[in-house]
Amino acid sequence: MASVTITGVEKRFGAVQIIRGVDIDISDGEFVVLVGPSGCGKSTLLRMIAGLESISSGSISIGDRVINTVPPRDRDIAMVFQNYALYPHMSVYENIAFSQKLRNRPQGEIDRKVNEAADILNLRAFLARSPRQLSGGQRQRVAMGRALVRDAKLFLYDEPLSNLDAKLRVSMRTEIKALHQRLQTTSVYVTHDQIEAMTMADRIVVMNAGQVEQVGTPLELYDRPGNLFVADFIGSPSMNFIPGRIARENGAVLLVGQDGTRIAVPAETKASDGQAVVLGIRPEHLSLRDGTDGVAAVVEVVEPTGPNIQVFVQLAGTRVCSILAERHPFVPGQPIRLGASLTQMHLFDEKSGKRI
Amino acid sequence: MSNKLVRSIVYWLLLSPLVIVILFPFAVMFVTAVRPRDELFTFPPSWFFSEFRWDNFVDMWTKVNFGGALLNSLYVSVAATVLALVFSIPAAYALSRYRFRGKGLYRNFLLMTQMMSPIVLVLGLFRLMVAFGLVNNLNSLVITYAAFNMAFTIWMLQSYFNTIPRELEEAAWMDGATHLRSLIRIFLPLAVPAIAVTAIFIFINSWNEFVLALTMLRNNNDFTLPVQIFSQVAGRYQIEWHHVMAATVLATVPVAIVFSWLQRYLIRGMALGAVK
Known part of the structure; x- marks a missing residue:
């Protein structure tokens, strides 16, 4: 040895x-x-x-x-x-x-x-x-x-x-x-x-x-x-990536997506205002939200795998995958809301690809 | 009758003229060889004769000096085969396994040598052998036969060697074998089919070669079989056709033996070389 x-x-x-x-x-x-x-x-x-x-x-x-x-x-x-x-x-x-x-x-x-x-x-x-x-x-x-x-x-x-x-x-x-x-x-x-x-x-x-x-x-x-x-x-299905720019409003830090969708990201991030970043969220970290909580998304494809269902949605102008344990009877075109905990979000610099 | 049987019969009928073309000379050879001497020139020619005269073979053996010529042919063919393989195997291995400058050029050069007929080189080769003092020496044939066959054998061996996975040798090195050890224990045993095929080709080519042998050899005792048989026909007042044919029949025997012994490799080796 x-x-x-x-x-x-x-x-x-x-x-x-x-x-x-x-x-x-x-x-x-x-x-x-x-x-x-x-x-x-x-x-x-x-x-x-x-x-x-x-x-x-x-x-x-x-x-x-x-x-x-x-x-x-x-x-x-x-x-x-x-x-x-x-x-x-x-x-x-x-x-x-x-x-x-x-x-x-x-x-x-x-x-x-x-x-x-x-x-x-x-x-x-x-x-x-x-x-x-x-x-x-x-x-x-x-x-x-x-x-x-x-x-x-x-x-x-x-x-x-x-x-x-x-x-x-x-x-x-x-x-x-x-x-x-x-x-x-x-x-x-x-x-x-x-x-x-x-x-x-x-x-x-x-x-x-x-x-x-x-x-x-x-x-x-x-x-x-x-x-x-x-x-x-690393990870399968792989992590979802949502490109956008950083904006700070009333003490909160937001990612403004390409279609204007605003997503709250961890406030302690070192990313500067206006910086082009990519937000990464693993599919299993996205969960279903009610009312005004989370971000609006539209169901495109539903794939049951047995233990879970994989739901592909349009969110902030990109296709995003979410793995849900509950067996929701989604239909294509259905509007839903998805959210993720701030601790499970990853921010990367768009240019260098490095973690921020 | 099943469809398959009908198809087989049709194919055989279509191929039968070819079979006749191939077998006819052998049939003539054989009936002439076993005929009594005075029935050689009957008219009209007939396939039938009064008795099997096996003595023709015995008489021929001493009269034609068949034994001596047979030994000469065996010596030349076996030695040329061994010599060509001794040089072709390392050359083909290098072409198959190593990257080196001029590799493509070398392969093309080998191919180009195959485009030249040996006959146009006979005069030059003869003068070369004179310079070496090898005229009238069987070794002149051993060297030229080996040289003429080498381009083809290197090409043939290389295409087969390429099909032997490199990882097998690498695994042997990792297991603790030297290059030489892995060659002997792993590579060469796997290359046997290709080596057998090329050996057949060299042996048969050398066995049948006539022009170079006729040019290089002057002494009756050194003649190889084709030259010896030819000498029974050329420049004679009386040609003993039954002896000539008996000698020809016997001369085909060693080739047939070598071929049937190694033919299982021939099919396997050619198929493998062809696919890759």
């Missing part, structure tokens, strides 16, 4: 810069998820930690040792690939045992380790089979088994669940988390799925266009997103 320190890391392919100065500290035993849209550089960064891509500048250390030029085989890292990368000409047993055979471990020890891993992952019955005789979920577990026997300092996961169907993905997610709680091996996990990131991570690193947008625990990112990108990326 070990900590990982990434300092000022950059990656260029010719003139194209993929990673632009990334700094991340991962402590011993931590489960860190790199998340971001495709092409944001998260997989490249993971491959740089693994040693499969060179580092253009900056440094990566595992423990106290800088590993920039250390070949992958000497980094003591185990990796689970997106397509599993099981050796097709070897049986499940041979796949799991391969790393141990390379190290010339005694046969008895190899047997013991492979069986141990197979027990943890419920693979005992499949050890003699070849990978093509296995289902997607079983292949995934073999890939995990291959990492498990290594007793490596660091586990890397490159979108390991993206080839599985939705149901299996959820159960494997839990298995991987349980495994980490048991082994406490430092892990870096790459995914584009923010729900995977939220559910599995000790800490999440949100990446975009080769840069780190924000680092924090799942709930920190959810409750206090540092900028518009993180606010939009």
Whole structure:
């Protein structure tokens, strides 16, 4: 087990810069998820930690040792690939045992380790089979088994669940988390799925266009997103954004929407008068109001999800989503009023996108 | 009759002229090879003969020096195949896995060499072999056959190598293997179909090659099979057709064996290379 320190890391392919100065500290035993849209550089960064891509500048250390030029085989890292990368000409047993055979471990020890891993992952019955005789979920577990026997300092996961169907993905997610709680091996996990990131991570690193947008625990990112990108990326359905300008009237601070709608925002905000801002409110924080309370909205679409209903409305000139637990019989075109608590509002500068 | 059966019969009928074109020379070869000598030139020509004269093969073996020529052909074809593969596999691997300057140019160069007929190069090659002191030496053929086949084999191997996921090697490196180890334990076993296919091509091309062999070899003892059989026909007052045909029949046997042994790879390898 070990900590990982990434300092000022950059990656260029010719003139194209993929990673632009990334700094991340991962402590011993931590489960860190790199998340971001495709092409944001998260997989490249993971491959740089693994040693499969060179580092253009900056440094990566595992423990106290800088590993920039250390070949992958000497980094003591185990990796689970997106397509599993099981050796097709070897049986499940041979796949799991391969790393141990390379190290010339005694046969008895190899047997013991492979069986141990197979027990943890419920693979005992499949050890003699070849990978093509296995289902997607079983292949995934073999890939995990291959990492498990290594007793490596660091586990890397490159979108390991993206080839599985939705149901299996959820159960494997839990298995991987349980495994980490048991082994406490430092892990870096790459995914584009923010729900995977939220559910599995000790800490999440949100990446975009080769840069780190924000680092924090799942709930920190959810409750206090540092900028518009993180606010939009984390959470599903994503946060509602209402653009407007700040106005101060009789001690109250208001957001004046593009259609003139006035919405009260937290009075202690540092936003100046007339500043162009974006108000962010999560769908579940909007609630139904009566009389003159809240803001007027017109129902457009109602989508029942089972536990809730999602109501899409026109509010202050934009389409806004609200998640309501009560099963209101709304019809399209119906006028309603929605409101939110001031503590659950987020204000961002429109130009920089930063939280105010 | 089911629709499918009707369709099969129609297809077979349509293809049958092609089958006749392919099989006719073999039939002539075979009936001539097993005929008694005095029935060779009956008129009108007939498919029938009085007895199977298997002795023709035995006589031919010693008279034509078939054994020697067979060994020469085997040596040249196997050595050319091995030599071409030894150079093609690393070249194709590099083309498939590494980025380097001039890669596209190199691939085009390989393709362009395939547009030239070996015949136009014969004179130049002969003078080259004279300079190397390799005329009348089977190794001159080994080198030229390997060289002529390499462009095609590199191209063929590369397109197959591209279908082997890079992650498999990366996984082996992460597991603690060196580059060489991952090549031997992971990559090459997966490349066997492609290697088998290219081996067939080189072997058959080398086995059947005639013009270069005729040019480079002067000594009867060095002749490969095509040249040896040709020498039984060319510049003779009396041609022993039954021996020539017996030799031709036997000369096709090794190719047939190699082909049937490796053909399961051929289909798999060509299909895989074609799709990607």
